[in-house]
Amino acid sequence: MTSEILIVGKGIAGMTSAIYLTELRPDIQITLIDKSDGSSSATFFAQGGLAAVQSTLDSFDSHYRDTLEAGHFLNDPKIVREVVTRAPEVIQDLSSWGVSWDRFEDGRLNLGLEGGHSFSRIVHHGDQSGKIIHQQVASKLRNYPNIQLIEHSAVRDLWVEEGECKGVIVYQEDLSQEMTIPSQTVILATGGLSSIFPRSTNAQNSTGDGLAIALRAGVKTGDLPWVQFHPTVLNIGSTDHSNLLTEALRGADAYIINEKGSRFLFDSLSKGELSTRDLVCEAIWREIAKDPNSNAYLDCRHFPKGTMIRSFPQVYSLCQRANLDPEKDLLPILPAAHYHCGGISTDRTGKTSLPRLYAVGEVARTGLHGCNRLASNSIIEALVFAKNAAAALALEHRKESANSYQLDTRKIYSPDIFGQPSVIDFWKESLFEYFMKKSKPEFGSLQEIRDRLQILELSVERGIYSTTILKERNLLQIYEALLIFNKNECVHDFPYQKNRI
Incomplete structure (x- = not known):
């Protein structure tokens, strides 16, 4: 197997990086690695769409001002300007690849x-939208020889030598095998x-693997505490990612009300339901705090009959499935973790602080979002920076000899004795109390996390580990970074920290 460019992740960022690069340099051998088959990526479950100027x-x-205001002006203005002006361009790319959009009868975009x-x-x-985009792009990907x-394979770590990224170390659970795959980039x-977090709109495998392996390699990161919560997630006692109620419902005039039927958002927010996600989340938590036994609700009962099944079939x-009829019933809601605005620091081409390593998509901190992402800016960010990275790599890539791409393998013993899902869940609950509710967890101090990480690292070094152990290791790697950030009191200087519960 030869790999000149190795891409980890098969969501929209990974797939389009491969396609854009191939269209510029079809002579480059590209390997795309994913721990599933890509169908559990955030792209696949995205309901809303892509934000872009399309009207006179x-x-x-x-769009520029809205993005800055949503991010509380902690964004990078140059990056914001580039992304919003190029959004129509990348949407046209998707259209040319066969992605279709909702339109009126006269052909205008709806x-x-x-x-x-x-x-x-x-x-x-x-x-x-995400499902349609993912399926069409994945279909196009198969056209390039x-x-x-490489699917169902988890990247354990970056392979770093002499201050450069030389490839990745991959764990294949079904083969009980570890592969070191060299790559030029x-x-x-x-x-x-x-x-x-215990409540999330993402698939259960959105566990920050790329960020964790970058942290272990000493790659520069930024804005790590800036996690965005989505305000309208169906609260039915389940943490299933599919419980998200799309932002577009509020855009279509759905109400958020309390037990008394009052649209309480307007008590503090002039835009009410059309305020940014962080402000809506804060208002919901503040309302619920008045009475822990109360709920907040999304109210779609006033929609014209048939609107929900026609315009929002997924919702x-x-x-x-939850035995609720949105035309007759109130939909109980509670915020859940949705998107990470921080991550691996990159320039506009996706370059990181580690030579030969790039980062694209949600794992990257580009400066677009500030401390709070504007709705539907995520996929356009992934596309713009995938295209930028491809253009940069197409220019700088030089062929190396085939001898540079020799695989190395070793057998792994996977008894799964060090980490169980219940242990991981307990870490999540305990540290959620600390980060979001500001109360001391039962356990989870910085020293306890480091002690546990030391055990897991020793296990991995000796070739005795499993997927579950790698998942816990990555989880704790991120928590360690967040605790260090909090310990240094950088978090407390953030003016909208209270909005991120």
């Missing part, structure tokens, strides 16, 4: 409105970390 009533300046946006500018496909896939496109199906 709208403007780049407006643009959605979401919280924080001044105009309707969300290009979408019902409430299944120079792109090889590695691109991390591993997604976010929301599933380190309608979710409600049916």
